[in-house]
Amino acid sequence: MSLNKNFFAGVDVGSLAAKSVILQDGEIFATGLVPSGVNSVESGLNALNLALETAGLKKEDLTYIVGTGYGRVSAPYANKAVTEITCHAKGTNYLHPTVRTIIDMGGQDCKAIRIDKDGAVIDFAMNDKCAAGTGRFLEVMAGVFKVRLEDLGAIALAATDTVPMSSTCTVFAESETISLVARGEKPENILSGIHHSIANRIAGLFSRVGIESDVFFSGGVAKNIGMKNAIEEALKVTIVKPEIDPQLIGALGAAVLARSFSKKEGLWA
Amino acid sequence: MPNSKLFKYPEEIKDKFISTKGLKFKNGTTVSSAEIWEFMTEEAPRRFPYAFDANANNIGRFSDDVHFLSGIKRAYLTLTFKDRLLKEHAAGTPTVLVQGGQAMDAYYAAGAIPVRPGLVMQWAQSMEEGLNLRQSETRGINILESGRRKISIDACNQISAHAAIDNKVVPIDLIAPFLCLRCSDMAFLVETHRNREHDIPRYMVDYPVDHENKPWAAEYIEVELKELITKIAALSGRKITDEVIFDEIRLENRGRKIANEIAELWWNAENPPINSTDFFAIAFLANDFLGDPVASVDLLEQSKQEIEERVKNNVKGYGVPDDAKRLYICGSCVGPNAHHAETAGAVFVGRDDNWSCISVLVEEEGNPYLNIAKSMLEYPYEQRTEKRAEWTAEQVRRSRASGVIFMYQWGCNYQSGVARMISDIIREKTGVPTTFVEVGELGRSEATEQSTNRVEAFIEMV
Ligand code: SF4
Numbered sequence A: 001m002s003l004n005k006n007f008f009a010g011v012d013v014g015s016l017a018a019k020s021v022i023l024q025d026g027e028i029f030a031t032g033l034v035p036s037g038v039n040s041v042e043s044g045l046n047a048l049n050l051a052l053e054t055a056g057l058k059k060e061d062l063t064y065i066v067g068t069g070y071g072r073v074s075a076p077y078a079n080k081a082v083t084e085i086t087c088h089a090k091g092t093n094y095l096h097p098t099v100r101t102i103i104d105m106g107g108q109d110c111k112a113i114r115i116d117k118d119g120a121v122i123d124f125a126m127n128d129k130c131a132a133g134t135g136r137f138l139e140v141m142a143g144v145f146k147v148r149l150e151d152l153g154a155i156a157l158a159a160t161d162t163v164p165m166s167s168t169c170t171v172f173a174e175s176e177t178i179s180l181v182a183r184g185e186k187p188e189n190i191l192s193g194i195h196h197s198i199a200n201r202i203a204g205l206f207s208r209v210g211i212e213s214d215v216f217f218s219g220g221v222a223k224n225i226g227m228k229n230a231i232e233e234a235l236k237v238t239i240v241k242p243e244i245d246p247q248l249i250g251a252l253g254a255a256v257l258a259r260s261f262s263k264k265e266g267l268w269a
Numbered sequence B: 001m002p003n004s005k006l007f008k009y010p011e012e013i014k015d016k017f018i019s020t021k022g023l024k025f026k027n028g029t030t031v032s033s034a035e036i037w038e039f040m041t042e043e044a045p046r047r048f049p050y051a052f053d054a055n056a057n058n059i060g061r062f063s064d065d066v067h068f069l070s071g072i073k074r075a076y077l078t079l080t081f082k083d084r085l086l087k088e089h090a091a092g093t094p095t096v097l098v099q100g101g102q103a104m105d106a107y108y109a110a111g112a113i114p115v116r117p118g119l120v121m122q123w124a125q126s127m128e129e130g131l132n133l134r135q136s137e138t139r140g141i142n143i144l145e146s147g148r149r150k151i152s153i154d155a156c157n158q159i160s161a162h163a164a165i166d167n168k169v170v171p172i173d174l175i176a177p178f179l180c181l182r183c184s185d186m187a188f189l190v191e192t193h194r195n196r197e198h199d200i201p202r203y204m205v206d207y208p209v210d211h212e213n214k215p216w217a218a219e220y221i222e223v224e225l226k227e228l229i230t231k232i233a234a235l236s237g238r239k240i241t242d243e244v245i246f247d248e249i250r251l252e253n254r255g256r257k258i259a260n261e262i263a264e265l266w267w268n269a270e271n272p273p274i275n276s277t278d279f280f281a282i283a284f285l286a287n288d289f290l291g292d293p294v295a296s297v298d299l300l301e302q303s304k305q306e307i308e309e310r311v312k313n314n315v316k317g318y319g320v321p322d323d324a325k326r327l328y329i330c331g332s333c334v335g336p337n338a339h340h341a342e343t344a345g346a347v348f349v350g351r352d353d354n355w356s357c358i359s360v361l362v363e364e365e366g367n368p369y370l371n372i373a374k375s376m377l378e379y380p381y382e383q384r385t386e387k388r389a390e391w392t393a394e395q396v397r398r399s400r401a402s403g404v405i406f407m408y409q410w411g412c413n414y415q416s417g418v419a420r421m422i423s424d425i426i427r428e429k430t431g432v433p434t435t436f437v438e439v440g441e442l443g444r445s446e447a448t449e450q451s452t453n454r455v456e457a458f459i460e461m462v
Helices: A042-053 A070-074 A082-094 A137-147 A151-158 A170-182 A187-209 A227-236 A248-266 B011-018 B032-048 B069-079 B079-092 B105-109 B116-128 B133-150 B159-166 B185-195 B217-236 B243-267 B276-293 B291-311 B338-343 B351-360 B368-378 B385-398 B414-431 B449-461
Strands: A005-011 A017-024 A027-035 A062-068 A101-105 A110-115 A122-125 A214-217 B096-098 B112-117 B325-330 B344-349 B404-407 B432-441
Touching: A005 A070, A005 A082, A005 A248, A017 A101, A017 A214, A017 A248, A017 B243, A027 A042, A042 A070, A042 B096, A062 A070, A062 A082, A070 B112, A082 A110, A082 A214, A082 A248, A082 B096, A082 B351, A082 B449, A101 A187, A110 A187, A122 A170, A122 A187, A122 B432, A122 B449, A137 A151, A137 A170, A137 A187, A137 B351, A151 A187, A151 A227, A170 A187, A187 A214, A214 A248, A227 B351, A248 B112, B011 B032, B011 B069, B032 B069, B069 B105, B069 B217, B069 B291, B079 B096, B079 B112, B079 B116, B105 B112, B105 B243, B105 B368, B112 B344, B112 B449, B116 B133, B116 B276, B133 B159, B133 B276, B159 B385, B185 B385, B217 B338, B217 B368, B217 B404, B243 B276, B243 B291, B243 B344, B276 B291, B276 B338, B276 B344, B276 B351, B276 B432, B325 B351, B338 B344, B338 B449, B351 B385, B385 B414, B404 B414, B404 B449, B414 B432, B432 B449
Parallel strands: A005 A062, A101 A214, B096 B112, B325 B344, B325 B404, B404 B432
Antiparallel strands: A005 A017, A017 A027, A101 A110, A110 A122
């Protein structure tokens, strides 16, 4: 490995996971993904160290680091902080330049983002009031059914029917679910209802920003096949297949920005 | 906020500051700049340490532009609000709760000090001294939650003001808001103060929300204003003549004119001559008058002179970033944190709520009651939604804004209902990107991530 080239890192500290991506020569060189703890500085550093370890690099080898996600405000290791909306746009554009619409579902919020051909954000909308429609909501539901979070979507795909569910409040949806289970409703049908209710909520966000093809789904929840299918159905679109783990898109975008900021600042030609 | 530092005015500006004019007050006294300096550097930091907290998230933080000397005087007016009101109140001047977005002319003319809910909240917070930012905000939250417990958890944060009055944290002598129903807090206001044990009299000034093409509307408000002024005059003991009211109208018109001239100067300057905090403070002064229209107008005049000087010398206000994104702010009773927005690369160029009242002058001849009524009916913010949006779009153009943020409080039902429509109309008419953000943390410096994240992302997008 040649160390005379520049390395750029993006670190995305979210509410459930911390992610990092290292870029070299415009290529993804290494990645790291760890669960977030209460200490967001530590979580970000853990994710970054994991990527550095995989790459066989030291922190000093990095030319520039951009921090993003809710932990960006406490990222002393980063040269600059940028919101995850901009980073998801840049990361998606880097991998899939034809994408114009992004659905980002993370641990605690969901976003509808419209971008132009250069990956610049032209409009966005976010869920306002509640964790309903986010990764945290699905986590609560996985707890109710005592299944692993990553299995929820696949279980929902086995539904023979879809139970209509409320999408406005995580706590109410949890009690609604418990009462449906008590009434003997099949778990897969309830889970199908939950996924569709979240998809409808997301469709509501797009009523303002609009949809233009191609459409991409980023964030941790994008790994949930049931969610992907429900969104495709609600928005009547086909979602572009991700080239990398969609949970890493924010960190990737941060690394892409690290590259361009450092160039602008004259750190390399 | 564990690492908060206290902000201090630097000694090197002292000589220049104390050589400037002092402030004239409506009781005929003048406070010299040396006295203001003494208060702002010695007494106020001891009594109100929270106001000097340099934390970037401190939403009530004063401007960092210490060379804009009028800004220091404006902070003085804010921090002496409590002392001035308590003194006036003890001397028999009635304090009156006003709400509903209308002008203050009638209240001041009748010899009262009108106080809007935002200032009631600040006043209530300042009644306990020596608090740091966290302690002061905890005090504010406790007052707010007592209101929510008593009245409704669905109320917007302005319920704190009603709770502070109801709990006698601050002395208010009359509750006399305009029943302007585009403020959904009106229902909670009425609910707080109706049938209460407390002895505060009430007079709800009726205001026809749907007044377009209603020729009777001005005369209807005229009658209401006469009743209001009679009620206040009975408390203040002031003898009211048309000339007394016209004197007040002329004074407040002067303040409004100066504020408009400042806006034109600011908008057309190559570099924003003062930062967002100072610029918005000007609008607030001309709209609210901080308990003393004489002092406020005096300060507006001094501010204008300083700004003219800066524009002439192409001086940029301290804190305004280079190539700042110019943001126009819409919505009632809440706005983004100016320090945070400037750090993220933006500057505020105007806001519809405060500027609406300032944009309309009251006629200075004829029937003063009818003139005030007519001006109230002309406020752009009080027109039907499309008309309001068109006026705002025009403001956006004139201020050369590059983005619009419509912010509203959780519990503000009308503003939340029209936010999208207004944002869409502005975007359509001006081509400028818009967004709307609901906030729940009015006046708080901690746990603001959800709203700052949206504002920051919007600034990046613009
Ligand atoms: S936030 Fe809305 S409801 Fe509350 S006082 Fe202001 S205008 Fe009225």
